[in-house]
């Protein structure tokens with residue numbers, strides 16, 4: 692299968708990290724393409740960044756009609772519902788994927804994300820996905836997203852310390868890493884802390900492969916029905932959907 696992974700922010704080094712994490716777990720027949728838009732925020736930290744990342748992300752998806760499935764590689768699952776409306780093939784958000792995996796491994800989990808500004812949106816998703824009774828807490832380690840790209844930063848140690856607090860205070864039995872930029876840290880942190888530490892990129896790759904293998908596609912009979920053709924004007928004129936799409 693051809694699996695396209697879209698990093699909605701514009702930081703190419705993070706896209707590379709994401710692609711490597713995906714290829715590390717992909718099945719032999721899965722071709723991974725990791726991309727990001729040229730327009731939009733360098734990182735997504737809260738509601739304002741999120742909005743401006745979505746048009747570029749959708750454009751990247753629209754430019755790849757050959758993909759058998761897509762992964763949205765931002766833990767906020769940025770634009771996930773719009774993406775599922777736009778394309779017929781499965782679209783997996785790394786946040787939703789990681790939370791599903793956590794519920795298969797533990798009675799309760801905590802999320803460790805970057806900054807406090809990101810927490811409310813992730814808490815909303817926990818409730819939206821039906822995991823409120825399984826997620827002990829969404830925590831922030833107060834590491835800016837782009838600090839994860841800085842080898843000299845103390846990001847890893849701060850994430851590790853937050854995991855220790857989640858184990859002690861939340862009695863978390865598993866940890867979900869709340870940023871795509873943390874994808875390369877999961878295995879080492881799991882070994883260090885002695886519990887499952889789940890990366891959403893790897894989780895989403897395997898779920899996408901499963902859905903493709905089952906021949907399953909997104910339902911188009913309700914909320915994810917194709918957008919109705921209509922005029923789009925101004926900067927978004929190119930986003931208009933025709934009946935041929």
Ligand code: 5HY
Pocket residue numbers: 700733734735736737764765766767804805806809836869870871872
């Ligand atoms: C992410 N931001 O996965 C989110 C994480 C966050 O640019 N990629 C980003 O902090 O919300």
